[in-house]
Amino acid sequence: QKEVEQNSGPLSVPEGAIASLNCTYSDRGSQSFFWYRQYSGKSPELIMSIYSNGDKEDGRFTAQLNKASQYVSLLIRDSQPSDSATYLCAVKDSNYQLIWGAGTKLIIKP
Amino acid sequence: DTEVTQTPKHLVMGMTNKKSLKCEQHMGHRAMYWYKQKAKKPPELMFVYSYEKLSINESVPSRFSPECPNSSLLNLHLHALQPEDSALYLCASSQDRGGNQPQHFGDGTRLSIL
Numbered sequence: 001q002k003e004v005e006q007n008s009g010p011l012s013v014p015e016g017a018i019a020s021l022n023c024t025y026s027d028r029g030s031q032s033f034f035w036y037r038q039y040s041g042k043s044p045e046l047i048m049s050i051y052s053n054g055d056k057e058d059g060r061f062t063a064q065l066n067k068a069s070q071y072v073s074l075l076i077r078d079s080q081p082s083d084s085a086t087y088l089c090a091v092k093d094s095n096y097q098l099i100w101g102a103g104t105k106l107i108i109k110p
Numbered sequence: 111d112t113e114v115t116q117t118p119k120h121l122v123m124g125m126t127n128k129k130s131l132k133c134e135q136h137m138g139h140r141a142m143y144w145y146k147q148k149a150k151k152p153p154e155l156m157f158v159y160s161y162e163k164l165s166i167n168e169s170v171p172s173r174f175s176p177e178c179p180n181s182s183l184l185n186l187h188l189h190a191l192q193p194e195d196s197a198l199y200l201c202a203s204s205q206d207r208g209g210n211q212p213q214h215f216g217d218g219t220r221l222s223i224l
Contacts, residue, residue, distance in 0.1 A: 032210040043200055043215040044153065051210055088152055096208045100152035 002027045004091050006101035015110050019076040021087050023101050026070070029094030033065055033072045036088040038103070044088055048074060079108045113137050114216035116201050122222045125191060131219050133184040133201030139214075141207040142184040144176060145200040147218075153200055159184060160207040191223045
């Protein structure tokens with residue numbers, strides 16, 4: 001059973017601080033990794049894709065991938081109340097199936 | 111604004127009704143997906159169409175019937191649903207089913223079964 005694991009939270013972070021969200025996966029053959037943000041009652045919105053080891057930055061967001069440790073993370077710098085949402089980690093496995101984590105609820109405190 | 115359009119946004123139906131959910135994308139994507147999402151859970155894959163052919167059916171009950179009339183459209187026909195089928199139904203598309211491309215979601219249809 002291929003798995004993607006995330007801490008369900010909630011993760012509470014003060015406004016302006018760095019939020020760090022983590023995800024581990026079981027299929028060592030996975031090649032594509034995605035972070036989606038989902039506001040309550042809304043649909044998932046793609047915020048980052050990462051495919052190779054290292055860091056990928058896009059504005060306040062940085063995705064980090066370590067395939068040896070089977071670990072992917074998302075950092076949000078200068079956290080804003082509007083970043084409060086559930087963050088879903090999704091991993092495309094060796095059969096091209098998208099495996100979802102359960103999501104981490106992030107709360108940014110003003 | 112999302113490039114995957116779903117209609118209707120909300121649907122309330124009785125257990126004996128027949129209704130359809132619609133999804134449209136104009137990104138030239140060749141893979142389209144239906145997901146079901148319950149509160150506080152991740153999306154759960156129902157069906158995958160690749161090049162207008164059904165490629166994955168995740169053992170979904172026959173009261174859900176997908177249809178892909180062309181490469182831009184995806185329908186989900188509903189009949190004799192149960193109260194436990196109340197959920198957010200999400201359509202997504204990607205460039206194709208394999209490869210590294212991400213899936214892009216529509217806004218979803220909130221379905222309530224009375």
